[in-house]
Amino acid sequence: MTDVPCAFLALLETDATWRDPAAFRWRADAADRLDLLLLAMDSAAERARAECLLDAMAAADEVLFAELREAIRAGRGKAALAPWLDVGEPTGAHYDALDALLAGVFAIEEPVPDNPRPPADMVFYQPTPMRHIVDAVRRAALSPADHVLDLGAGLGHVSLLARVLSGATVTGVEREPAYVASARHAATALGMPEAVFTCADAREADVTQANIFYLFTPFIGPVLRDVTARIEAEARKRPLRVVALGPCTRTFARQPWLKTTDANPEANDRIVIFTANPV
Ligand SMILES: C[S@@+](CC[C@H](N)C(=O)[O-])C[C@H]1O[C@@H](n2cnc3c(N)ncnc32)[C@H](O)[C@@H]1O
Incomplete structure (x- = not known):
């Protein structure tokens, strides 16, 4: 040596x-x-x-x-995590020390999915890097008055961290039953039974309660088109926001019913926030 x-x-x-x-x-x-x-x-x-x-x-x-x-x-999670939450203006798809830290804290078991090959137009599991969740919570100014719906929730990291940091109501919708079971188990172990995880196809899930729709490109093509149409139907009834990460951002950037103040609405390496207000 x-x-x-x-x-x-x-x-x-x-x-x-x-x-x-x-x-x-x-x-x-x-x-x-x-x-x-x-x-x-x-x-x-x-x-x-x-x-x-x-x-x-x-x-x-x-x-x-x-x-x-x-x-x-x-109930002191936000204050306890504060020393690790200075994420600046995050970009990129890589994982870093914050992901390692929260993986240890959340201790979510990662099961082998029943069907490792997702159906056409549905994306396999990949978690949002935690710094982007911190960034989304801060820039969307999430509060207990909000209801976040994570469409394609995977193991539930987004819902869990959003709830800890903001007190928002959170629901994750995920098609893979084994992931839903893991997310529910983690929520219970963390003393957050109010974080709800539903096993469903996002095209059929209840979208009537949320005002914040989070999507880390869970699907593409016709599935994304169908789900976007469902969100648009909700946007005719009440104000809502779409918080997007990854290639699906481009689809939302092209919706005339969604507005953003982001300098680059099609950016796919960071969170972009879109707003819809009923006309
Ligand atoms: C890229 S991962 C995102 C996971 C999580 N939202 C996050 O950001 O950490 C996409 C997830 O969407 C799920 N998914 C794909 N198509 C779906 C559908 N039609 N309905 C519900 N979930 C779906 C996949 O099983 C996968 O867990």
Whole structure:
């Protein structure tokens, strides 16, 4: 092994910074680096030292996750998560330390779907990067007066985080039963039984209660067209907003009944918010 990995091992063994459960980002970076170095280590003793450090880091993470879970259960989730919510103006489809943190906190089991190949025009599961959810909650100024409907909710991350951060009513609609079961289980474990997850095709789901429709490109083509028409029918009855991420944004940008102040209404690497007001 070269001097650099040796020095890094020694640094981690002596510097206690990462042992503070709150030092999550620092620890996540160090663990990534250590994982990479481990691949190149051939001394059994050094590998054992690296593995011991990684175990200790995972244990420190678990302490933090448990504290944050407890805060959410006690209704203090927004304040407890505040140190991690400075996401700036996020873009991109990549995942980062906030996703790792909230994956640990929400602890949602990811089941193998019954039908791993989605039907035509329906998109497979991919979660919204958490920074975009934080951004959407902030820019849409979500509050307890809002009702968010996540169409194609996957494992429910959007609904859960939106509820924790804003107190909004949240409903997730998802066609895959195993995902719905996981989302419900996570909501119960987090003390949020009021987060509702419904197993349905978005073309048939109840869209009459929500005023915020969230879509991270869950479907395309005729399915997206049908669901867009259903949202449009609701927009004739009451004010609502569509919060979009990914390629489906382009479809909403082209709807004459939707308006946005966004400088680039077709941007697909960040949240775009559209507003509809009955005429
Ligand atoms: C890209 S993922 C988005 C998941 C979640 N909204 C998020 O942002 O983290 C799309 C999800 O939509 C679901 N989906 C696809 N077609 C659907 C349909 N017609 N009705 C309900 N859910 C659907 C998929 O099973 C998948 O879980």
